[in-house]
Amino acid sequence: MQGLGFCYAMQPWLQKCYGERQAELRSAQLRQLEFFNTQPYMAPLALGMVSALEEEASGLPAAERDERIARMGRLKGSVAASLAGIGDALFWGALRPFCAALSLALTLLAWRLDFLLALLGLPGLYLAAYSLPAFFVRCRGLGWGYSWGDQIAARLAAFPWQVWIRRLRLAGFLLALAVCGLMLASPLVDSRQRWVGAIMLLGYFLVLFLLAARASPYRLYLATCLLGSLAAAGGWI
Numbered sequence: 317m318q319g320l321g322f323c324y325a326m327q328p329w330l331q332k333c334y335g336e337r338q339a340e341l342r343s344a345q346l347r348q349l350e351f352f353n354t355q356p357y358m359a360p361l362a363l364g365m366v367s368a369l370e371e372e373a374s375g376l377p378a379a380e381r382d383e384r385i386a387r388m389g390r391l392k393g394s395v396a397a398s399l400a401g402i403g404d405a406l407f408w409g410a411l412r413p414f415c416a417a418l419s420l421a422l423t424l425l426a427w428r429l430d431f432l433l434a435l436l437g438l439p440g441l442y443l444a445a446y447s448l449p450a451f452f453v454r455c456r457g458l459g460w461g462y463s464w465g466d467q468i469a470a471r472l473a474a475f476p477w478q479v480w481i482r483r484l485r486l487a488g489f490l491l492a493l494a495v496c497g498l499m500l501a502s503p504l505v506d507s508r509q510r511w512v513g514a515i516m517l518l519g520y521f522l523v524l525f526l527l528a529a530r531a532s533p534y535r536l537y538l539a540t541c542l543l544g545s546l547a548a549a550g551g552w553i
Contacts, residue, residue, distance in 0.1 A: 318356075322363065323348040329367045333374040344370060347389065354396040355403025357450045357457075362395050364461025365468045372465075387466075395468055402477050407450060410481045414488035415445040421491050424498040 326348045334341040354362060369388040373381050419441035464471045500514065 317351065317353040318359065319349050319352045322352045322359070322366075325363055326366065326370070330370060333371050340374070344374075347385065350389070352392070352396055354400040355407065357407055357453050358399035358403035360454050360457035361399055361461040361468065361472075362392060364458040364463075365395060365465060366392055366461075367458075368462045368465040391466060391469075395472075398469065398472060402472070405481050406477065406484075410484035410488070411449060412446060414484045414491065415442055417488045417491035417495060418442075418445055420495045421498065424495060 323345055327345070330341060330344045330348070334344060348366070352362075366388065369384070369391070373384045373388065376384060419438055422441055423438045460471075461468060
């Protein structure tokens with residue numbers, strides 16, 4: 317899956333580590349072509365870690381190198397799985413819906429000033445809000461992974477990922493409610509549609525309250541989609 321890209325990204329570093337030792341360089345290239353799969357934005361952390369471990373292995377005697385290489389392979393696989401779980405929840409499950417709700421809320425506010433400004437600003441707001449954190453993690457992650465080396469698992473465990481994920485999800489939910497309020501307050505919505513929208517919001521809160529103990533984010537997103545469909549059918553949107 318991502319093994320070919322991982323090996324391509326490692327190629328300049330492997331050449332620096334092994335130089336003219338072509339047999340060892342080829343072995344390093346082949347092991348970096350092995351199966352690798354993780355969340356794309358978190359992949360540089362694994363890339364930096366493997367770069368540090370390959371540099372360390374290249375300076376060891378042949379008798380010690382095999383054991384270090386085997387350990388590196390095991391660590392690479394386990395770190396990839398951990399980064400996938402963190403990255404999917406952080407970027408796909410928390411940051412992306414938060415940025416969508418943020419861009420919609422700001423666009424509805426801009427709509428009151430200038431429709432064209434809101435129309436042009438929506439994609440730019442979303443792309444900026446989502447891409448800047450993702451780009452920052454991709455750029456800095458390479459250095460973090462290299463400096464942490466084989467201590468990367470402990471460093472990842474010490475970082476409050478779940479706290480950030482919960483905060484982003486809560487902020488996205490509150491922004492989505494703000495979007496609903498801005499839509500209800502729009503001069504394009506008549507009094508009947510406001511009542512329909514308010515009743516639907518109350519029903520959504522009731523469902524959320526009843527299912528909060530066991531509702532996953534994806535079930536809540538599905539409920540939101542269904543709510544939007546009902547609102548469209550009722551003439552609210």
